[in-house]
């Protein structure tokens with residue numbers, strides 16, 4: 001489904017990509033990074049200027065002579081529809097080319113919600129958001145969609161997950177095709193964790209990295225790996241493959257039927273149930289009220305205030321995740337590990353325990369040059385990440401994404 005096709009030369013496309021990811025650039029920066037002369041770069045910039053994709057954005061500092069012009073992306077030239085479908089809610093947003101969220105709205109989903117109903121709601125929200133922003137259909141590059149499980153094919157059918165959180169109707173449903181018809185936009189689907197990781201890799205704390213591991217720890221533990229710009233697809237049958245890594249062969253029974261999976265120790269339900277069990281067994285805590293009504297926010301807050309039971313539960317969970325991360329680090333030697341998700345966001349104790357535990361288990365005495373960071377730069381990372389993923393596909397001219405038609409020129413980087 002084509003929008004207005006815009007022809008760009010391959011050089012202009014690469015130039016645009018660099019300006020997009022670096023916010024502002026001078027001609028000299030572009031010459032250096034693309035290994036091209038000033039006349040080629042000027043030609044690419046002129047092409048981008050004529051299509052309204054970039055603008056002059058002030059002057060850079062200069063050590064002498066004329067100050068160089070800074071170029072940035074014209075954020076309002078195009079917009080992207082972003083959608084995140086989790087197992088409990090669906091979020092719909094409109095972002096501009098600067099990845100700024102202009103409109104965002106969500107609605108609940110549950111195991112009875114049909115995919116066709118979700119599409120109808122998305123369509124209605126999107127139309128409303130477009131109207132509020134006074135945007136037309138041709139202003140959109142397409143729609144990026146984060147989904148809760150691995151995508152099987154271009155039609156947008158999903159793999160059967162180990163744990164079926166949603167209705168069976170989602171399986172084998174050509175979600176991308178149906179959504180394209182409803183929104184009249186090119187649609188790109190990917191697993192949410194991959195979208196969030198690519199967002200961090202291209203625009204966030206991992207921008208200068210070659211290899212990263214991205215962890216999202218909340219109701220379960222999920223991970224993504226990016227090696228040299230490409231997502232390494234892990235098992236398509238688990239939305240949370242790392243969460244089912246055996247961390248204790250003689251351990252607790254997991255929902256997947258195996259024993260001792262990471263999810264049983266490092267996730268929100270694991271922390272909550274361990275605190276509930278300890279209180280029921282008579283251990284003291286600052287937490288008050290019915291143990292069955294304790295939630296993770298209260299546990300994180302009490303841990304912060306020094307409650308030893310809550311602090312111990314969170315530290316133990318982080319310790320187990322650290323072991324799993326160290327195993328992954330020792331396999332792929334990443335530059336950076338980013339820990340995101342509600343547990344890391346709400347509890348510094350959890351994050352520090354994860355990092356401390358992982359560092360202690362790095363192979364060869366910890367000589368690996370890996371850094372750790374919290375993934376707290378982007379709100380709505382799975383939603384905005386879906387849009388960033390669509391943009392990536394547009395710029396790299398993936399076959400289904402056809403808004404920019406790129407003329408190949410044998411350009412060498």
Ligand SMILES: [Zn+2]
Pocket residue numbers: 243244254255256257258261263
């Ligand atoms: Zn499991």
